[in-house]
Amino acid sequence: MSFTTPAIDDDSAAIVADPIATFAVPLPLDAPLAHAVVGLGRFGCVHARKLLALSGFHLRALVDCSSSARAASELAALPLLPSLDDLPPGIASVTVATSDDAHAEVAMALMRRGCHVLVEKPLCTDRHEGALMIRTARQCGVTLSTGHIERFNPVFDEAVLIRLRNAAASHSQGQQGRRPFMRFRRYSTRVATARDSVLDLMVHDIDLFAWLCAIPVEAPLEVLARHIGEQSIRARVRLGALIAEFESGYGSMPASARLHVCDGHREQLLDLRRSTATATGDDALTRQYQGFRRAILGQASRVASGADGLVAVTRACQILHA
Structure with missing residues (x-):
């Protein structure tokens, strides 16, 4: 759709x-x-x-x-x-x-x-x-x-942001553009329905995907697949020329937020919860207010x-x- x-x-x-x-x-x-x-x-x-x-x-x-x-x-x-x-x-x-x-x-x-x-x-x-x-x-x-606030996660310093945007441009132009470029997985321990997680958790990653890859606001979104379970929801989408997979939900498992970048033969896993502060001690919320x-x-x-x-x-x- x-x-x-x-x-x-x-x-x-x-x-x-x-x-x-x-x-x-x-x-x-x-x-x-x-x-x-x-x-x-x-x-x-x-x-x-x-x-x-x-x-x-x-x-x-x-x-x-x-x-x-x-x-x-x-x-x-x-x-x-x-x-x-x-x-x-x-x-x-x-x-x-x-x-x-x-x-x-x-x-x-x-x-x-x-x-x-x-x-x-x-x-x-x-x-x-x-x-x-x-x-x-x-x-x-x-x-x-x-x-x-994830835009201000210290994981995404200027060097990483430039590299990801260059990789996104190359990925969308090559044959690998048919495969997911990014996979996001975000879970919380709070009690709510899987559907609630879309506007609570997944919306973070929807914004991150578009921002990290410099996808314009007018780019069409196509839902390629979607599954709603008891505690989580998964979706594969095409946004502009790139494909991404999103997963979010609640449950007894530890809270987590991960991004898997799949660029050709090079893959990278970023733990978005591990790094909470910059070298100067500023956390993401501080940086967001500065922004x-x-x-x-x-x-x-x-x-x-x-x-x-x-x-x-x-x-x-x-x-x-x-």
């Missing part, structure tokens, strides 16, 4: 301009960004703790509408607010770490306040909402980024854009519903 990624300017995603929208103001290159985190679940707390010590950001507030929300002890000095309406003035950037189905609504409300937004993956759960998010960012003049800040300032960055996030969700849903 073949699919073409929908254009983000699809008429079905039209948005009415908000007359009270606030546009982001230009920021000095050395100014710390007044920042907030929305959503204090497990991931939200991880983001908040990281931001406390990050240069370039000044964490000023936490937001969670749940009456049972509690901040960890190291975050207790920050105001814990029940609503976006309670955010203090001057907040320049926000992390959205709410439940997946609330990402779009929360992010668009923040962008209309003039905030740059980093949304935890997946960007959204519906591609039409994703298109609305991208249009809102454009209309409000803000940066919308997606938390595809987010560069994107806000209009500088080159690895951080996934809103469009990248929407394409990853669209392709994941195509695999899920093929």
